[in-house]
Amino acid sequence: VALAGPALACYRAVDEMCVALGHSAFGAVDEVYPTLIPTDILGRCGYFTSFPHTVSMVTHLVEDFDLIEEFRQANAKAPPLTVPRREALVTPEACLSPAVCYHCYQAIEGRTLPERGHVVTSVGRCFRYESKNITGLDRLWDFTMREIIFVGTEQMVSARRQEAIEHAKAQMELWDLDCSIEGANDPFFSAAYATKTYYQVRSDLKYELRLAVEPGADGEARSIASASFNLHENFFGKTFTITAADGQPAFTGCAAWGIERWVLAAFTQHGFEPARWPESLRSRIFA
Amino acid sequence: VALAGPALACYRAVDEMCVALGHSAFGAVDEVYPTLIPTDILGRCGYFTSFPHTVSMVTHLVEDFDLIEEFRQANAKAPPLTVPRREALVTPEACLSPAVCYHCYQAIEGRTLPERGHVVTSVGRCFRYESKNITGLDRLWDFTMREIIFVGTEQMVSARRQEAIEHAKAQMELWDLDCSIEGANDPFFSAAYATKTYYQVRSDLKYELRLAVEPGADGEARSIASASFNLHENFFGKTFTITAADGQPAFTGCAAWGIERWVLAAFTQHGFEPARWPESLRSRIFA
Numbered sequence: 001v002a003l004a005g006p007a008l009a010c011y012r013a014v015d016e017m018c019v020a021l022g023h024s025a026f027g028a029v030d031e032v033y034p035t036l037i038p039t040d041i042l043g044r045c046g047y048f049t050s051f052p053h054t055v056s057m058v059t060h061l062v063e064d065f066d067l068i069e070e071f072r073q074a075n076a077k078a079p080p081l082t083v084p085r086r087e088a089l090v091t092p093e094a095c096l097s098p099a100v101c102y103h104c105y106q107a108i109e110g111r112t113l114p115e116r117g118h119v120v121t122s123v124g125r126c127f128r129y130e131s132k133n134i135t136g137l138d139r140l141w142d143f144t145m146r147e148i149i150f151v152g153t154e155q156m157v158s159a160r161r162q163e164a165i166e167h168a169k170a171q172m173e174l175w176d177l178d179c180s181i182e183g184a185n186d187p188f189f190s191a192a193y194a195t196k197t198y199y200q201v202r203s204d205l206k207y208e209l210r211l212a213v214e215p216g217a218d219g220e221a222r223s224i225a226s227a228s229f230n231l232h233e234n235f236f237g238k239t240f241t242i243t244a245a246d247g248q249p250a251f252t253g254c255a256a257w258g259i260e261r262w263v264l265a266a267f268t269q270h271g272f273e274p275a276r277w278p279e280s281l282r283s284r285i286f287a
Numbered sequence: 288v289a290l291a292g293p294a295l296a297c298y299r300a301v302d303e304m305c306v307a308l309g310h311s312a313f314g315a316v317d318e319v320y321p322t323l324i325p326t327d328i329l330g331r332c333g334y335f336t337s338f339p340h341t342v343s344m345v346t347h348l349v350e351d352f353d354l355i356e357e358f359r360q361a362n363a364k365a366p367p368l369t370v371p372r373r374e375a376l377v378t379p380e381a382c383l384s385p386a387v388c389y390h391c392y393q394a395i396e397g398r399t400l401p402e403r404g405h406v407v408t409s410v411g412r413c414f415r416y417e418s419k420n421i422t423g424l425d426r427l428w429d430f431t432m433r434e435i436i437f438v439g440t441e442q443m444v445s446a447r448r449q450e451a452i453e454h455a456k457a458q459m460e461l462w463d464l465d466c467s468i469e470g471a472n473d474p475f476f477s478a479a480y481a482t483k484t485y486y487q488v489r490s491d492l493k494y495e496l497r498l499a500v501e502p503g504a505d506g507e508a509r510s511i512a513s514a515s516f517n518l519h520e521n522f523f524g525k526t527f528t529i530t531a532a533d534g535q536p537a538f539t540g541c542a543a544w545g546i547e548r549w550v551l552a553a554f555t556q557h558g559f560e561p562a563r564w565p566e567s568l569r570s571r572i573f574a
Contacts, residue, residue, distance in 0.1 A: 002394050003319040011319065032290040032298065035322060035383075035412045036429045043366035052359045053350075057368075057376070058343050058383065060416040072339045079330035081344075081380075086373040089344065093368075094428075096322075096345065107289050125322045125412065129347040141381075142323045 001140070006272070007263055009285045014262045015123055015146050017174075021167050022121035022148040026160060031122045033103035036094040041106050044239055047098065056127040056141070057092035064088070096127035100147040101254045108151065109240040113250060117152025119160070123259075144259040150252065151237070153244045157251040158231065164255035165229050168209055176278040177269055178212040180223065205231045211265035226261040230254050288427070293559070294550055296572045301549045302410055302433050304461075308454050309408035309435040313447060318409045320390035323381040328393050331526055334385065343414040343428070344379035351375070383414035387434040388541045392523040395438065399530040400537060404439025406447070410546075431546040437539065438524070440531045444538040445518065451542035452516050455496055463565045464556055465499040467510065492518045498552035513548040517541050 003011055022028035036058060042048065047055060061068050067088040074082040083089060097103065100122050108118060123146040130141065150160040165181060172179050184206045209227040216222050230253055236242065237250030244250040270277045274286040290298055309315035323345060329335065334342060348355050354375040361369040370376060384390065387409050395405060410433040417428065437447040452468060459466050471493045494517075497510040517540055523529065524537030531537040557564045561573040 001321065002390060004316060008317055008319055029291060030295055032295055034288065034427075034429045036414075039368040040366035043362060043368060048362035048368065049359050052362070053348050053355050056345050056347050058414075059346055059376075059379070060343050061340050063340075063418060068340050072336050075330060075335035075339070079327035081326040081330060081335065081378060083378050089346075091368060091370050092346070103289060127323075127345075131350055140321075142321045 001260070003260075003263070006285050007267065009287060010263045010266055011144070011259055013281060013284050014257065014259050014266075015144075017171060018146045018148070018257050019121060019123075021164075021171070022119075025163065025167055026119045026121075026148055026150070027116075028119045028121040028148055031104065031107070031120050033097070033100060033107075033122055033124055035097055035125050037097045037102060039092055039095055041102060042095050042098070045102060045236070047095075051098070051128075054128045054130065055098060056096040056129050058094045058096060059089040059092050061088055062090050097124060098128055099126055099254075099256065100124045100145050101149045101252070101256075104147075104149045105151070105236040105240045105242065105252060108242055110242070112243040113152060113245055115245045117150065117156050117244065117250075119151070120147075120149045122147055122149070140260055143261075146257045146259060147254050149254045151242060151244075151250050153246045153248070154234075154251045156244075157253040161229050161231055161253040161255070165207060168227060168229070168255070172209075174278065174280060175266060177265060179209055179226075181207055181209050181229075184208040184225070184228070205233075211262065211269075213265050213268045224261050224265060225258070226265055227255065227257045230256070288547070290547075290550070293572050294554065296574060297550045297553055298431070298546055300568060300571050301544065301546050301553075302431075304458060305433040305435070305544050306408055306410075308451075308458070309406075312450065312454055313406045313408075313435055313437070314403075315406045315408040315435055318391065318394070318407050320384070320387060320394075320409055320411055322384055322412050324384045324389060326379055326382055328389060329382050329385070332389060332523070334382075338385070338415075341415040341417065342385060343383040343416050345381045345383065346376040346379050348375055349377050384411060385415055386413055386541075386543065387411045387432050388436045388539070388543075391434075391436045392438070392527045392529065392539060395529055396527040397529070400439060400532055402532045404437065404443050404531065404537075406438070407434075407436045409434055409436070427547055430548075433544045433546060434541050436541045438529060438531075438537050440533050440535070441521075441538045443531075444540040448516050448518055448540040448542070452494055455514060455516070455542070459496075461565065461567060462553060464552060466496055466513075468494055468496050468516075471495040471512070471515070492520075498549065498556075500552050500555045511548050511552060512545070513552055514542065514544045517543070 061071055070084050071088050074084045104120050125142060126145045127142055150157045207229045208225040210223040211226045212223045232252045234249040234251050236252045242250040274282050277285060348358055357371050358375050361371045391407050412429060413432045414429055435451060437444045493515060495512040496514040498513045499510045503509050519539045521536040521538050523539045529537040561569050564572060
């Protein structure tokens with residue numbers, strides 16, 4: 001969806017709030033990553049075995065003049081797209097990022113971290129194909145994720161993740177939003193372990209911040225997961241040979257905000273009437 | 288590539304300069320668009336017949352449990368990605384945006400514009416597969432494009448495009464960069480007409496701003512196209528039934544900056560020694 005006007009102002013305000021949190025509370029460094037991620041990187045993270053149905057793969061025509069010409073002529077007429085031969089498309093070498101933080105771990109592959117660990121904040125477009133469930137702003141195939149990423153010792157990462165949850169509660173007060181924070185069972189990173197059972201035991205690996213949106217067709221309350229606070233144990237530390245200051249494979253965790261969902265929930269709860277918005281935000285959203 | 292530190296500060300400074308230009312010189316409205324673009328939209332713009340070899344198409348697994356399971360098991364081992372059956376991947380319904388401005392035209396499909404026309408600025412990731420030529424920062428598959436987009440009467444769009452070129456010259460002085468602005472023959476939008484000959488006649492449809500970078504292996508001077516200033520005549524106005532204030536199909540044009548190329552050229556020319564940068568930029572790049 002295209003964003004403009006108050007919705008775009010809200011989108012920016014959410015992101016700026018998260019960046020400010022990253023800088024002030026965690027001393028996070030800004031990084032900007034590509035949107036494409038090599039299939040090999042996702043493969044090493046076990047993504048294709050854990051979430052094969054959600055991954056968006058990128059292909060292009062093979063470098064073969066006859067196949068390109070055949071494709072070109074097949075599409076000289078009106079849409080839809082026609083692919084006359086499947087072998088005209090390469091086996092995907094790149095995917096669309098399903099989360100921002102994979103790039104961060106890969107970028108420090110092989111490194112030994114200092115005492116303070118490594119804390120980054122980054123925003124990027126992320127992609128999860130969700131089939132028929134793609135409707136409106138609450139479940140976009142193509143969405144914007146702001147993350148604060150923590151890499152370091154188990155103690156450091158665990159403490160930072162907890163602090164991020166506390167800060168998120170304060171954010172909710174600033175925005176005057178009806179929300180809940182609760183444990184979740186389907187972590188983005190169940191890729192980390194083959195046995196889902198493990199996750200059912202350690203239920204504290206993922207917390208979701210859920211914001212209330214409009215009720216369903218039959219009046220039941222609805223909320224959408226709009227941020228998550230995750231621990232991945234030392235999965236990425238092992239996968240990318242990142243060593244924490246204690247000499248052990250680094251632990252990682254992240255706080256991740258789904259910005260369009262935040263926008264959706266804020267306008268659902270506060271509406272388009274400036275007077276109903278918290279005073280601290282009103283002038284930024286309705287400039 | 289991941290950007291951080293002075294390179295990221297430079298990336299932001301370039302973008303902010305272009306946004307400021309859009310706002311102050313052209314009264315542009317900010318919009319944010321998706322990264323994905325429906326294949327049908329690109330198809331209507333003739334992209335698959337004009338640039339089939341550069342387009343990045345997005346696919347995902349079909350909704351078939353057996354095919355998903357087969358794919359999952361085939362990728363349980365280490366990379367590279369294995370696609371056991373090509374029919375497990377859907378025919379692409381979406382592509383990656385090759386330029387920002389397609390979204391803008393589609394967003395105002397069917398509209399009649401006011402006297403002042405429609406001027407938008409937007410930044411987004413764009414994708415053009417360039418085969419073996421993808422090397423370093425100067426030819427990325429996945430790059431960032433800032434555009435100022437003009438939609439209106441022929442006179443309005445033509446005048447705005449010319450003003451954008453003049454402003455770009457002033458930008459170059461601010462950045463103290465060695466550059467040239469010259470007509471180019473291979474417009475992004477040759478899609479607009481079947482006969483390339485037409486473009487050879489009207490050589491003023493595209494101007495490129497080229498920034499000097501390091502010489503080639505055998506010492507020859509090199510430069511990279513880092514911005515372009517384009518007219519598309521009324522191709523998009525006709526394609527998307529956009530009517531200008533004069534009752535005719537709208538003309539369109541755009542100024543587009545390739546931000547990573549700008550960063551590459553700026554560091555190539557000024558280096559990593561702050562003292563060599565123009566004073567007006569120094570403190571922003573090396574904070």
